[in-house]
Amino acid sequence: MTWNIPLFKMYYDDDDIDSVSTALRSGMNWAVGPNVIDFEAGIADYIGSKYCLTFNSGTSALHTALIAHGIGTGDEVIVPSFTFIATANAPLFVGAKPVFADIEESTLGLSPNSVLEQITQKTKAIIPVHYGGCPCQIRELREIADDHNLVLIEDAAEAFGASINGTMVGTYGYSAMLSFCQNKVITTGEGGALVTDDRDLYEQAKLIRSHGRLETADYFSSYQSMDYVTLGYNFRLSNITAALGLAQLRKADAIISMRKAIAELYTTLLQKKVPEVSVMSPPDGYTHVHQLFSVRASDRDGLMKYLADQGIMSKIYFDPVHLTHHYRSMPGYEVSLPVTERVAGDILSLAIYPGMPEEEVMCVVDSIAEYYAVK
Structure with a gap:
């Protein structure tokens, strides 16, 4: 596609x-x-x-x-x-x-x-x-x-x-x-x-x-x-x-700076326009390089399909490994990881890349806002 x-x-x-x-x-x-x-x-x-x-x-x-x-x-x-x-x-x-x-939810x-x-x-x-x-x-x-x-x-x-x-x-x-x-x-x-x-x-x-x-x-x-x-x-x-x-x-430092700037713009716009989506906030002193820009979203699967219909890609990073066919087929891997499963149920990675135009970020955010407005 x-x-x-x-x-x-x-x-x-x-x-x-x-x-x-x-x-x-x-x-x-x-x-x-x-x-x-x-x-x-x-x-x-x-x-x-x-x-x-x-x-x-x-x-x-x-x-x-x-x-x-x-x-x-x-x-x-x-x-x-x-x-x-x-x-x-x-x-x-x-x-x-x-x-x-299991994982913890701050990082x-x-x-x-x-x-x-x-x-x-x-x-x-x-x-x-x-x-x-x-x-x-x-x-x-x-x-x-x-x-x-x-x-x-x-x-x-x-x-x-x-x-x-x-x-x-x-x-x-x-x-x-x-x-x-x-x-x-x-x-x-x-x-x-x-x-x-x-x-x-x-x-x-x-x-x-x-x-x-x-x-x-x-x-x-x-x-x-x-x-x-x-x-x-x-x-x-x-x-x-x-x-x-x-x-x-x-140019690693320049690439990281661009990623941070895009993440900051996403954060500002999402917090202003889309209360249904929450953005990660790293602990004090933690420098996040934003290889992914992941959010927690209500009705995540519906949102992902809506974005796809608009030609905007998003992706789940990650589905839990212990629930894959490979691990479920092996004895000893019926484990309970409640935080992992809760996070994996609403996590969604949005488009981000160095040089991403501000207009594209705004388009993604506006499309997310539109989804929840008509939902």
């Missing part, structure tokens, strides 16, 4: 095109190369972590993090159900069991109290999600992880550039996953990264990312033989893709 107002658009400029063109015209290093190294260094510097590794997706980065942290068969990993399904599936990739905890992230209730002797890790670009209660979750000797892996797929009192999301956990999929804050089309301050974890993740190969030089341009010291995967990000990532990173 062609939308009059799509849910998102990628933001790009001549710098993106020139960067990718330069990488292509080099005629070399299309798989691995200097752009990958520079992109990783740039991400680490931006986030404030010591190490960064890029991957072909955020899912691959999260999979690798679990292996590198030693999570495996018989272990339990506490995750939210209010997330993209990759967060919950990643423990299954390594033979562990995802255990669902729509994992509830520390619910997490405490799910900890058992088998629990080895917690994977909180920073929903839609808003930091979750990550400081409280880090304290729980430390108190119970658990690994804390941040799923920061949607929250590149988000922070709490100036400290970046991605630096609270022992490691963190970032995503650069097409609808994220900065994008490489597909792609992801793992950031950490742990040198040993970083070195282990490097092996896992590239077939377990102990790389003493650039594999594609060196005549040296290289040993394979563990089981690994082909999870690399290409040098061409990293060229796009570098260009995106150079």
Whole structure:
């Protein structure tokens, strides 16, 4: 379907095109190369972590993090159900069991109290999600992880550039996953990264990312033989893709500023015109980067259909993972998550993207107001 107002658009400029063109015209290093190294260094510097590794997706980065942290068969990993399904599936990739905890309503992230209730002797890790670009209660979750000797892996797929009192999301956990999929804050089309301050974890993740190969030089341009010291995967990000990532990173602050401005306009207009819709208000000190602009709406499904009829896209982020066919068909996943199910019942993500015209924002809000006026 062609939308009059799509849910998102990628933001790009001549710098993106020139960067990718330069990488292509080099005629070399299309798989691995200097752009990958520079992109990783740039991400680490931006986030404030010591190490960064890029991957072909955020899912691959999260999979690798679990292996590198030693999570495996018989272990339990506490995750939210209010997330993209990759967060919950990643423990299954390594033979562990995802255990669902409920969320809280101020940030729509994992509830520390619910997490405490799910900890058992088998629990080895917690994977909180920073929903839609808003930091979750990550400081409280880090304290729980430390108190119970658990690994804390941040799923920061949607929250590149988000922070709490100036400290970046991605630096609270022992490691963190970032995503650069097409609808994220900065994008490489597909792609992801793992950031950490742990040198040993970083070195282990490097092996896992590239077939377990102990790389003493650039594999594609060196005549040296290289040993394979563990089981690994082909999870690399290409040098061409990293060229796009570098260009995106150079304007990350500008992109985030545009997202914030659009979110502020939405908030002002919705609060003025549509009492049936409530807007998230992050806690003090929390910097929201608005990868999503999600609202809570009465008669959400009716509103979504009405907007679609006007050519305006909206989307439910997220339906609960524990209610998908995949998890309902597995024993042990008949769980009660009342806050997750309540939020998922009225959440709706509206169109937002850098450069979105003010007229489009007003059109979305006016259409929402019209729906409730005639309902």
